Amino acid sequence: MRDELSKEPIGYLVASPWIVELMMQELEAEFFSANGAAMYIPIVASPDAELRQKFDSVNIPVRGTYSAEEVGLIASECSKCPGFFHVAKSNVVVEVEPFPGFGAGQSRTGKVLVTHLHSYATPFIRYDLGDIASLSPSCECGHNGPTLSNIIGRSKALLKHADGRYSVFHLRGGQMAEAIELDEYRIRQTTLTDIVVEIARERDISAEECETVRSLVRKFSGDEFNIHILSVRNIDWGESKKRLGFRNELLARDL
């Protein structure tokens, strides 16, 4: 990928944060500026502060868009307030259906419902994208129109707590690989109180390594979960083509 990116000036870099984080494990941010990246346009999810900071440090602006295959552009990231997205009002009407228990006092946070204004053959009316976000009537920058923030893609990176709350679970592959030598891994929330971590590699993992992984996962999950570490040779991904590092088996049923 590095060789390909070096062949021509990059221009607009359009990629998911996971792909870019993966590249950043091998390449410095300077690689992107040296190879002519004019802007980073994250898709699928919002990059975290650390990744933004890396692009900031080499003066590459990060400007996300929020879109869906079914309706096209939904919102564009504010040039002044990172993480806030101005809704494309001429294309869609966005509503959020409050999602009980998500965060405290965030009454406008919930499931994103979009109505597409231009799909006559197949109307999309209050269509549930499976995403969660907060909606405000305006943006801090002065933009006087609906603005989305805290966009959490496809509800998959959420932990469900016993008290009904949801929290974001964002442990990156790189952090896992730094903590323990592994071929692959998978983390699953299986019940309200249990998280199962499978670590796949040739030899068994030691008690000490188990503890390292357990405390890493706990940093992101909070203290109330029983975290089970399984040492396996291979992970049985079944039919699934998407090998997600985290899967919430409760939400897969709920939402």
Ligand SMILES: [Zn+2]
């Ligand atoms: Zn704004």
